[in-house]
Amino acid sequence: MSSAAKGKLYLVPAPLDFGCTDDQQTLITDAIPSGTLQAASQIKHWICENAKSTRAVLKRIAEHHPLICTLQDMTITELPREAHKHGDHKAAQDNNAALRALLDVALQGIDIGLMSEAGMPAIADPGSSIVRAAHALGLDVVPLVGPISLLLALAASGLNGQNFAFNGYLPQESAARKIRIQQLEKLALTSGQTQIFIETPYRNAALLADMIATLQPISRLACSVGLNLPSAKTVSLLVKDWRIQKEVADSLLTSKLPAIFSFGV
């Protein structure tokens, strides 16, 4: 069977305002191009991180692009728990049958959408194992344009965007975290590679304080909060200036909005 006769796996980005109150939300047409919204509106079969948030996004799409059928008539299936981490080959292998089963309808020519809670699926979010399973079945995988918070933050930081790494989460324990920060800074200083990472919102302030205390004075440290929301803010300063302008750090992370951190030269 040629891939033309099979359904495709569309990677559908979600707005970055997940968890925000209705009045904080962006207009979905402002955040996501109509090409993406139009393609998403024609999909009946969904695989997602969270079914409730996927239905909420689909309702917002429906206000601008009529959906192909009612939400009740759609199949919206959450990714199996094991697929939430990229994991090792063994885990992916064990899980293969379940993932393939989710993609079965594509073999009958039906398109499938993959959506995470916010931003692009499979980037700093679950989904890569289902993408691998799709390639194994010979399905076309189509990534659609939308907000990707990591790279909005990187662009706004002024840090090196020609050589960078995303490290996910740092260790939670403070001593281990400081050692990791120093390792990554050494890498940044010797190679020029910008280091990017995230944290759960309630730990953001502690992480920022640790970095300001630990990094070299002439390293540049940037933090973006609430990207793609009206309140979005990026601060990018040399560490020595973060130390002087204490009020900047104190006022930046007062909300529970997601933050993205990066440092380098």
Next chain:
Amino acid sequence: MSSAAKGKLYLVPAPLDFGCTDDQQTLITDAIPSGTLQAASQIKHWICENAKSTRAVLKRIAEHHPLICTLQDMTITELPREAHKHGDHKAAQDNNAALRALLDVALQGIDIGLMSEAGMPAIADPGSSIVRAAHALGLDVVPLVGPISLLLALAASGLNGQNFAFNGYLPQESAARKIRIQQLEKLALTSGQTQIFIETPYRNAALLADMIATLQPISRLACSVGLNLPSAKTVSLLVKDWRIQKEVADSLLTSKLPAIFSFGV
């Protein structure tokens, strides 16, 4: 002067169809959200990688969102040559006065747009030095949503999106390039970090052949071509399968479209 009274620096993504013929181009409203197009349509002062391509994008925006003034009445200034690479601190320092001069109008409350030839400015493209200069002047830096080819490719690859690095270009000379590929593969295998890179189109086929020959059989290698165009294609296979399915590699890079490569586990 508070930053509220100053103009902002908007990072404005361009479509990924730079260099394509008119009939290959995507509809700009399909590729870029209306929030971005609306914001861009209100900007009179532009700093860019290439003035000609910036004017072409502005003409495409004008078909959907009336521009604030004619192209003739806009100020469209190309980035100084030195600002095309992220460079070291010394180079950025030397260049500071020129970059600050480009941002002078923002101190009078006028917004400025930054645009590269394709995709997001300052990501795998010039622009980071002007962003740093904007932060030094206390300007708000606002990254707008649009296509970012690197991460569309990463999402579509099925490779680890929770730990990844973008390495820019590999060495041109074949022996040095093979050594670098092996170093990066070792890093990918030991840390799980996906390795992403790009090449100039006419060298794409040679790079792909080198990777297929050099990488371990069980590493996963992905290549995306022509992202966000109707002809977009992502192939993601284990290296041993790239070796068996020789026709896949042969047919993938026949066009001069940009390609993005990634490998890992």
